[in-house]
Amino acid sequence: MPSVRILNGPERDKVFVLRGGELVGRDPTNAIQVFAPGVSRKHFQFVMDGGKLAVHDLGSSNGTYVNNQRISRHPLIESDTITVGGINLRFSVDDNAPAAPPLSLSGDDVALGAFGASPGGFGAAPGAPAGGGGGAAVAVAPKAAVVLKEDEEEAGEDYSLDASVVFDMKTIAPKGASVPAEDRIAALQKRLAILFEISQALGGSHSVEAMLDQIMDKLFEVFPQADRGFVLLGDSVDTLKPVVVRTRQGRQDGTKAEGVQISKTIARKVIGEKQAILSQNAMEDDRFTGGASIVNFRILSMACAPLLYRDECFGLIQVDTQERVKKFTPDDLNLMAGIAAQAAIFMKNRKEAEARQNLQRYFSPAVANEVANGKIDLKLGGDTKVGTVFFSDIIGFTTMSEGMSATQVVEKINRYMRYMVDIVFKYNGSVDKFIGDCIMAVWGVPLEVPDEAAAAVTAGVEMQNALFLLNGEFAAEGHTPIHMGIGMNSGQFVAGNMGSERRMEYTVIGDNVNMAQRVEGKAGRGMVLVAETTYERSAQRVIACKLKPTTLKGKSKPAVTYVVRGIEQGPQVYMTSLPVAVDTWSEDCKRGLLVKAKLLPDGQVMGLILFHERPTAPKLILESYAPEMPRFKFEVVVQGDVKIQAPHGCCLKTSFSIRGTPLEELFGKRLYVSDKSPEDMPRGSSHA
Secondary structure, three states: OOEEEEOOOOOOOOEEEOOOOOEEEOOOOOOEEOOOOOOOOOOEEEEEEOOEEEEEEOOOOOOEEEOOEEEOEEEOOOOOEEEEOOEEEEEEOOOOOOOOOOOOOOOOEOOOHHHOEEOOEEOOOOOOOOOOOOOOHHHOOOOOOOEEEOOOOOOOOOOEEEOOOOOOHHHHOOOOOOOOHHHHHHHHHHHHHHHHHHHHHHOOOOOHHHHHHHHHHHHHHHOOOOOEEEEEEOOOHHHOEEEEEEEOOEEEOHHHOOOOEEEHHHHHHHHHHOEEEEEOOHHHOHHHOOOHHHHHHOOOEEEEEEEEEOOEEEEEEEEEEOOOOOOOOHHHHHHHHHHHHHHHHHHHHHHHHHHHHHHOOOOOHHHHHHHHOOOOOOOEEEEEEEEEEEEEEEEOHHHHHOOOOHHHHHHHHHHHHHHHHHHHHHOOOEEEEEEOOEEEEEEOOOOOOOOHHHHHHHHHHHHHHHHHHHHHHHHHOOOOOOEEEEEEEEEEEEEEEEEOOOOEEEEEEOHHHHHHHHHHOOOOOOOEEEEHHHHHHHOOOEEEEEOOOEOOOOOOOOEOEEEEEEEEEEOOEEEEEEEEEEOOOOOOOOEEEEEEEEEOHHHEEEEEEEEOOOOOOOEEEEEEOOOOOOOEEEEEEEEEEEEOOOOOOEEEEEEEEOOOOHHHHHHHHOEEEOOOOHHHOOOOOOOO
16 A cells, blocks of 8 residues: 655654545644654645656645655656655655455456566565665764863853753843844744755765764854864763864865864763853853863864754754854844754664664564664563564575576575565564574564464465566576575564673574474475474464474474465455466476465355466366375366466466365365375475
8 A cells, every 4th residue: 555654753653545635744634743843734735647656846835845856746666765854754665554365356456465566577575674774873984183172160050941942032142131023033034944944855865974074064054253163072971073064165084174172071061961152252151160171272162063863962062163253142042053953863863763774684674673762672682472483495505596696696595585584574474593404483572473474374375476487587687596485383482682791683493493494304395394282272263284293303192284375355255376287297287375265155266376387278177286285177267367466377267166176175174185295295206
């Protein structure tokens, strides 16, 4: 479902589903309220344009921007950024909206779930975290020649501004002074315009340092009296490091910033008390009496504001002048505080984006957000948890890689991994680790997942279906296919950070984890093989084939396993993964996969079948060759093609009868009892 996500400001991370017609602006009656400087009551509207969503500006004074370009009307594509009044909204075709079934029987346009279109094929990777790249602010390299110099003493302050308050002229006006209402309004409008310009500039910044450079450029433009400007980053006076140094003569950095010293007295006031400080004559200011560095630096007037986001301080910005006739005013300090607040929001977003980006390599976006927000504590140590452990492995990896260079093997495996991991995340699983070509994932930790076993099994079925389409791409490119076996087990295990304080890894350990890996070792091509515990926890939704007991390494008693062939997604509607073939096993036979089945009265089924190549006959004789069931043939009637978001392959809408076939028992009882064990079905068997 199309949606927009607010990337910054008080409503950050709020997602709105779009259907067309939604108004955006300050008015609380709008579908999406954005309350920020420079935003009109009804600023813009989402409209349908040729079947696609577009942004239509409603004549706003400050304009609507898409990807930093002012627009009047603009069609939207994936990841477009809309900016109004410094608030950024990221458009997505499907941003964490409720997942649709991988196939739909209700119309011709069918979404294949994780098979969604992407520039490189199906299965687009999750969008990049809000804010893009850029490192955490504290990681910017220091400018060593700039020195914080300790002063001899500090005094109380009598002329400052609470850094959390901006645009409040009564707060910062000198005692006894009166500011006419019209002057206050004019000053406020001027500063709103400046802040709006800065917010637009920040939207195009790709790093913290680039953003701070832009801000310093703007400060020198706005404050003609400024002779010097500094930005120092750090969460305390002792950790402050200069990242931007500017004079009227130009930029300075590193060894070029000779003789530049900044008063530690001022820094301590600003950082420690979270106050924006103004002095119109710092050398005579009672607050800095005895500050030798202030005298030595010839600071006659200065304005300094903390980079403050709520209670988190990232550093400070200071401008000063060494000329007596030039002074900074309370209005200037007010503007400085507002600019510093915008910079702090940018830095906070960058810091969180980097943290989420790192977390999302292992956790689903939902879990990563919980960890980043501190709701899940990934401390060293472990706790006993209950969940489902998943292993998938490429069968015949050595044979597949013969004749390929190391680079080609890595590229192919990474392509495969990207699509498989997307499906794990789609169903709220967490990737524990990659072991060569094996994926280890877990459901139920660190965030509890409702019906975690069913979620894990659903992911497994969809992964096998996705691999069928990916192999269609490989075939079109002249590459050998990939075949995968999946194994799962559910139960108790220990979950937590293992290792040391210097190097730790969040993982799960225990006998039930080992059991899952042993089960996977028995899974053949195209199989989702689960232990009895996983089947029991998902039995109300799955259709499966029960196998004869098998011996697992390290287990004294034979274990019962089940091949899951589908999972219910609605009343009598199943996502399935059942291999079929046209005609018989001849060289030119067409292999297919029944991926969705809707049960109708009298044993009739409406189904969707994927093929790498399209059969042309209106009626087809198909052979089912799931290795755990007897082979059988059945006739299907092709009712038409169904669109799929994949560059290769096709999907046919069909109808057929399952009466008198093993599928009647599989769908009717949800369980087919096989006379085979995993040993009777070598890992290399099943569909190709």
